[in-house]
Amino acid sequence: MTGETLNILVIEDSATDFKLIKRQVEGQGFAATFTWIADCDRLAExxxxxxxxxxxxxxxxxxEFEETLATIRSRYPALPVILVSGSVGEEQAVELLKRGMSDFVHKDNLTRLAPCITRALKETQEHRARVQAEKALxxxxxxxxSMFDNAPVGVGIGELATGRLIEVNAAWLEILGFKHxxxxxxxxxxLGIYLSNAQRLAIVQHLKENGRMINQPLRLRRKSGEIADLLCxxxxxDIGSTLYMQFLLIDVTEKMNTKRALAASEETLRxxxxxxxxxxxxxxxxxxxxTIDFVNPRFSEMTGYSAEEMVGKNPQLLWAQLCKGEVWQGDFCNTRKDGTMFWEHDIISPIxxxxxEITHYMAIKEDISDKRAMEEQLRQAQKMEAVGQLAGGVAHDFNNIMQVITGNAYLQSMENQLRGMDTQHLDEIIRAVEHGSSLTKSLLVFSHKNAVELTYFDLNExxxxxxxxxxxxxxxxIAIELELCAEPLHLLADAGLVQQIVFNMVTNARxxxxxxxxxxxxxxxxxxxEAPLPCGCSAxxxxxxxxxxxxxxxGIPEEIRGRIFEPFFTTKEIGKGTGLGLAMIYGTVQRMNGFIAVQSPAEGGTEFVICVPLTPPPAAAPHPDEEGAVTGSGELILVVEDEEAVRSALTRTLVSAGxxxxxxxSGEEALALAKRSTGIAMALIDMILPGINGIECSQGLNALHPSLPVIFLTGYDNDMLAERGITANVLHKPIQSTRLVQRIKEVLEVREEQGG
Structure with missing residues (x-):
């Protein structure tokens, strides 16, 4: 059955069984030589x-057969071993097959021996071929x-579907700057190698349609972020059941850079x-x-000097630093040809x-006048914010002082009236306090701290x-002159904003x-x-x-007169104007449904004209003095005020009014009094108190006495009150004693009408 003579080792203790086995093998046509052994010593040999x-x-x-099998397998791992026995059951034979036995033939059925030998030899032959193939592989x-790892081009393999890389060589890693x-x-x-995900999708699509790609230009991103020019x-x-993409990368970055530089040199210069x-x-x-060799048109626009006027000139600017080869940048104020000043930001670098060797210098100049103006505007806004905070604090303390003065002046005036004495000097004190209060409000307006508050007022006043x-x-x-008309001009507007318009205009005029x-x-x-209004009003x-x-x-030149209300436009020197004053005035006039225009009088200078609709004033409420003294009926009023002088003046004023x-x-003391006292009709509370503030005090009082009416007193401005949620039932210090008593009476009457 085979042309080669088999060398067969027979391990058998029975000579008869050996002869039967030999006869059976030879009878099946096998050419073989047989060696018979029956002990361990002969096995080792x-x-x-x-x-x-x-x-x-x-x-x-x-x-022991198991030991014999193990010994043979240790020496010849691939040598086929067939068990020929009459005493081994099927289960034991299966176990031996698991240990490496090739096959099992029962001595009662030796006719199976030849097929088993043929199959075992075939499997051994296949195994040896496979081992040789694996060795060759x-x-x-x-x-x-070795060729892959040491290839001079970058080689990588990745899954086609997912793009997951399974192997790359050293050149690939060197080209793109990664570690394995x-x-x-x-x-x-x-890894961020592709400049965009569309690159990989395009490559995959090209391979699916064409099968391969050969030396196609490709730009990828290195680990460092640099862009590499490659030929891909x-x-x-197809490896097994998975499709892979194998790609080769040749780094041509330097070559392409040189080629692009050479090819684009003329275009770049152009x-x-x-x-x-x-x-x-x-x-x-x-x-x-x-010495200046070149200036561009923007330089001429910015400075007013033409290229012909500048080429050949030597400004000798920052020469010591520039001669060291350093780049200089900074801001400085420069002068145009027409003499106007402007700010520029320069970057000067050597060529x-x-x-x-340094052959030339190049300066990049940017006009930053607008930027500087905005920065100045920010600084001005910060200054005004600081002034506003200071004004608010000053107003609080100043108004407290004036509240003491007006309260005591009122009390003395009432006492003088009872005694039939003259109150002229006291009336002058009260009017002076009112004037001081007006100055305080003007200060708050000037520092932008007053909120918009529509009131009826006479513009002339x-x-x-x-x-x-x-x-x-x-x-x-500079003289301030007034030319006011004889009749009242009543407006419904924010008096503070109107004052602000006047102050801004006066500042511009100065x-x-x-x-x-x-x-x-x-x-x-x-x-x-009747005739067109001088402010350009279309009404x-x-x-x-x-x-x-x-x-x-x-005056204002005609060519820029149409721009003066634009935000940030200013004709003042750098650092002396924000460009917001007239823009704010324009917006304020529009809010009052008015119109504004600018014109140049024949005698020179500038005139701003504003027209605002007149509003008939409401019917005047009767003055408390005309009704006689307003007196209470013994109602108990809780006064909460941390300033002792103010507290004393308020309590004595209330007592004098009945x-x-x-x-x-303090708020804590007020709550303690409220717990002990009954019949409190109303609370008069200062907003800012040590410990708990006026709002918290009011809330505590209402918890003890529900629906207790409260009037808040404060020396602070409206913005600060709005931040604390106070918008109603507020009286600003200093308040006239007659107005305070009148307001208390009004609040108590409302409570009585509501069944309080």
């Missing part, structure tokens, strides 16, 4: 030789692995020339000695030749009150006047429809109050 097959019995004296793999452990098991997308070759390979000439920033190039503070805004050489001059503030009544009917502020300054008063210097 025989295993030194080479065998094609082992036929062994199970029960041999002094030999391993050798080939080592060879190709950072790459394997991750995708190129995760790729194909799809684009550079165009870019420099069209640059929104000024560009100046000088030689190594500082070197291939030897590293407001201008008259504002004159004194406005005169503080100008120098002694900056426009050099030396001696005047600012004239005039008012008059105008009717729409055809209605009565308006006209306010004009005229100065004797240098009320009973109990006083507390």
């Amino acid at each position: 025989s295993l030194q030789e080479s065998w094609d097959l082992v036929l062994a019995d199970y029960n041999i004296p002094h030999m 391993l050798s080939s793999e080592r060879k190709y692995r 452990g950072e790459v394997v098991g991750r995708t190129a997308v995760e 070759s790729a194909e799809i390979v 684009k550079l020339y165009v870019a420099v000439n069209q640059s929104p920033t000024a560009v100046v190039i000088t030689d190594r000695y500082g 070197r030749n291939q030897a590293g 407001l201008i008259g009150q504002s004159r004194k503070l406005a005169s503080k805004l100008v120098t002694e050489e 900056d426009a006047i050099s030396g001696r001059g005047s600012v004239t503030i005039a008012t008059r009544r105008v009717e729409a429809g 055809t009917s209605g009565s308006y109050a006209m306010l004009s502020i005229r100065d004797t300054g240098h 009320y009973r008063a109990v006083a507390a210097g």
Whole structure:
């Protein structure tokens, strides 16, 4: 059955069984030589030789088959061993097969021996072929692995579906700057190699349609973030049941950079020339000695000097630092050809030749006047915020002082009236307090601390009150003159904002006047429809109050007159204006449904004209003095005030008006009094108290006495009250004693009507 002679080792203790086995094998046509052994010593000796097959019995004296099988397998792992026995059951045979036995033949059925030998020999042959193939494959793999690892081009293999990299070589890692452990098991997308996910999708699509890609230009991102120019070759390979993409990368970054640089040199120079000439920033190039070789058009626009006027000139700017080869940048104020000042930001850097020697300098100049103006605006806003906070604190303390004065003046006035004595001097004190309160409110308006509060007022009266503070805004050489109409001009507006308009206009006029001059503030009544209003008002009917502020300054040129109300536009020098004053005035006038215009009088200077609709004032409420003294009926009022002088003046005022008063210097003390006292009709509470504040005190009182009416007193401005949630039932210090008593009476009457 085979052309080769088999060398068969037979392990059998029975000579008869050996002969039967030999006869059976030879009878099946096998050419073989047989060696018969029956003890352990012969086994060890025989295993030194080479065998094609082992036929062994199970029960041999002094030999355990399992040990014999293990000994043979340790020496010849692939040698087929067939058990020929008459005493082994199927279960035991199966167990022996698991241990490495090739097959089992029962001695009663030796006809199976030949097929078993044929199959065992075939399997051994196949095993040996497989082992040789594996060795050859391993050798080939080592060879190709060496070629893979040491290839001069980058080679990588990744799953086609997911892009997960399973292997890359050293050149691939060197090209893209990664380490092996950072790459394997991750995708190129995760590593950030592709400039976009569309790159990989395009490559995969190309491979599916064309099968392969050969030396296609590809740009990838290195680990460092640098972009590498590569030539990419790729194909799809089928390994088992998975499709992979194998790709080769050749780094041509340096070559492409050189090629692009050479190919684009003329185009780059052309684009550079165009870019420099069209640059929104000024560009100046000088030689190594500082003589100007080139300026672009933006430089001429910014400075007013043409290229012909500048080329060949030497400004000698920052020369010591620049000669060291350092880049300089900074801001400085410069002068245009027409003499106007502007701020510029410069970056001056050296231009070197291939030897590293400085041959020229290039300056990039940017006009930052607007930016500086915005920065100045921010600083101004911060200053005003600080002034506002200071004004609020000063107003609180000042108003407390004036509350003491007006309270005591009222009490003395009442006492003098009872005695029939003159109250003229006391009345003057009260009027002075009212004037002081007006100055405090003006200070708050000037620092932008008062919220919008619509009230009815006479414009003429407001201008008259504002004159004194406005005169503080100008120098002694500038006179403030008033030309007010004889009839009242009633407006429904925020008096503080109107004052702010006047103050801003006066400030602008001061900056426009050099030396001696005047600012004239005039008012008059105008009717729409009879003739066009001087402020450009398009209204055809209605009565308006006209306010004009005229100065004797240098005036506003006609070419910029249409822009003066634009935000951040200013004609003042750098650092002397924010460009917001007139814009704010414009917005304020519009909020009052008014109109504003600017014109140049024939005698010179500037005149701003504002027209605001007149509003008939409401019917005047009767003054408390006209009704007689307002007195209480003994109602108990709780006064909560931390300033002792203010607290004393308030309690004595209430007692003089017919009320009973109990006083507390803090919120905690007030709550303690409220727990002991019954019949408290109302609480008069200062907003700012040590410990718990006025709001918390009010809440505590209402918990003890539900629906207890409360009037808050404060010396702070409306913004600070709004931040604390107080918008109603607030009286601002200093308040006239008659008005305070009147307000208390009104609140108590409302409570009585509501059944309180």
